[in-house]
Amino acid sequence: MERLTVIGGGLAGCEAAWQAARRGVAVDLYEMRPTKSGPAHQTDRLAELVCSNSLRGAAIENAVGLLKEELARLDSIIITSAREAAVPAGGALAVDRVLFAQGVEERIEREPLIALHREAVDAIPLDRPVIVACGPLPSDELLASIDALVGTRMHYFDAASPIVAADSLDESRTYRKSRYEKGDGDDYINVPLDREQYAQLIHDLKTLPRHQPKDFEADATTKYFEGCLPVEEMADRGDETLRFGPLKPVGLRHPVTGITPYAVVQLRKENAEGTAFNLVGFQTRLTWPAQKEAFGKLPGLENAEWLRLGVMHRNTFLDSPRLLDASLRLRGRDALWFAGQITGAEGYVEAAACGMMTGVHAARQILGLPPVTFPRESALGAVVAHLQNTTTPDFQPANVTWAPFPELERKVKDKKERRGLMAERALAAIDAFAAANS
Numbered sequence: 216m217e218r219l220t221v222i223g224g225g226l227a228g229c230e231a232a233w234q235a236a237r238r239g240v241a242v243d244l245y246e247m248r249p250t251k252s253g254p255a256h257q258t259d260r261l262a263e264l265v266c267s268n269s270l271r272g273a274a275i276e277n278a279v280g281l282l283k284e285e286l287a288r289l290d291s292i293i294i295t296s297a298r299e300a301a302v303p304a305g306g307a308l309a310v311d312r313v314l315f316a317q318g319v320e321e322r323i324e325r326e327p328l329i330a331l332h333r334e335a336v337d338a339i340p341l342d343r344p345v346i347v348a349c350g351p352l353p354s355d356e357l358l359a360s361i362d363a364l365v366g367t368r369m370h371y372f373d374a375a376s377p378i379v380a381a382d383s384l385d386e387s388r389t390y391r392k393s394r395y396e397k398g399d400g401d402d403y404i405n406v407p408l409d410r411e412q413y414a415q416l417i418h419d420l421k422t423l424p425r426h427q428p429k430d431f432e433a434d435a436t437t438k439y440f441e442g443c444l445p446v447e448e449m450a451d452r453g454d455e456t457l458r459f460g461p462l463k464p465v466g467l468r469h470p471v472t473g474i475t476p477y478a479v480v481q482l483r484k485e486n487a488e489g490t491a492f493n494l495v496g497f498q499t500r501l502t503w504p505a506q507k508e509a510f511g512k513l514p515g516l517e518n519a520e521w522l523r524l525g526v527m528h529r530n531t532f533l534d535s536p537r538l539l540d541a542s543l544r545l546r547g548r549d550a551l552w553f554a555g556q557i558t559g560a561e562g563y564v565e566a567a568a569c570g571m572m573t574g575v576h577a578a579r580q581i582l583g584l585p586p587v588t589f590p591r592e593s594a595l596g597a598v599v600a601h602l603q604n605t606t607t608p609d610f611q612p613a614n615v616t617w618a619p620f621p622e623l624e625r626k627v628k629d630k631k632e633r634r635g636l637m638a639e640r641a642l643a644a645i646d647a648f649a650a651a652n653s
Contacts, residue, residue, distance in 0.1 A: 219343075219581060225566065230566075244329055246261060270283065285594050302485075306397035311485070365538050372528070416457075556612070
């Protein structure tokens with residue numbers, strides 16, 4: 216029996232390798248670190264989370280929450296490990312990123328059918344089944360190999376938020392509360408801003424120096440992913456943009472004074488111990504001295520110890536609707552699949568979903584089993600629908616949303632009820648899929 220080669224030990228690659236191995240296929244999983252490291256990596260762990268530590272909403276009435284539940288029901292290594300490493304985050308699933316990566320890596324190493332190779336793959340082998348799950352920042356050599364095969368690619372800029380030490384915060388100027396008391400009700404540290412403080416932040420974001428592209432980014436045009444805009448880019452779009460975005464105070468009335476602030480900066484736990492917090496929605500390309508100046512003016516952060524300052528990097532993705540088929544296989548190639556953010560499936564959970572689906576498709580092909588289609592009415596089907604959307608010539612990365620889901624047979628006006636029914640339909644379809652293809 217042929218072995219499956221998976222290039223990349225991120226979320227998509229680990230999920231793909233796991234799914235194939237669980238179906239009885241031997242897998243060679245290649246991860247270039249620590250031999251070679253990407254510009255956004257900080258560790259040599261598998262499944263490293265390089266941006267936020269949040270996998271976003273947990274409720275199934277949220278499209279990404281439904282996607283997580285579907286993955287869990289299909290034995291996802293990523294979701295299982297994430298739930299085990301969860302930290303309080305209101306209505307979201309956030310993780311201790313160290314414990315999460317450890318959990319994924321330990322499961323991969325214990326799986327006898329997965330051989331983990333700590334070495335770089337500079338050229339895609341075309342004499343065997345391969346899943347390319349290199350992430351949005353492949354090495355120059357691998358990127359050249361991809362270019363030679365597909366002939367076209369695109370890119371956009373992504374950014375990460377700063378992380379601060381909890382014991383350096385002055386919590387007397389903040390309050391603990393989750394929006395609308397979700398989760399434990401006090402999962403976030405909230406920094407209230409009055410009108411003057413908010414205006415000062417906007418002024419700083421607009422005027423302080425910004426990071427210039429690094430060498431590996433120098434040939435890129437500055438095109439941002441709309442779901443992860445740098446905070447200063449949002450400020451450039453209008454003084455009130457942030458106040459109706461990541462700094463919105465809705466549902467965050469002060470528990471003591473009863474006052475709703477003009478704007479609120481939220482800090483979310485980075486680890487299980489609660490010793491580190493990240494600034495929610497503050498992905499940025501301000502220079503590091505500018506970040507310290509601007510964010511050090513926030514109430515309670517005057518003496519902040521910054522464990523990580525915000526960074527910006529270029530992400531690369533394919534024109535998937537025109538290059539990949541519905542199984543995420545490169546058109547014209549019998550056994551070459553792409554998975555994860557390089558496909559334009561934006562987000563941690565979406566990357567894992569691509570890994571799951573390609574792992575299943577590749578394993579079935581190697582085993583001589585007939586191909587399968589993931590249910591169209593599921594969140595997994597919605598991910599595929601986005602990657603197959605040829606309606607627009609300007610394909611852009613996107614998170615999973617309700618937009619690609621088929622409508623219900625009967626009209627339901629209430630949005631929450633409608634999405635709840637769509638989620639029930641999706642999970643029933645996934646359960647039936649799992650039973651038929653176990």
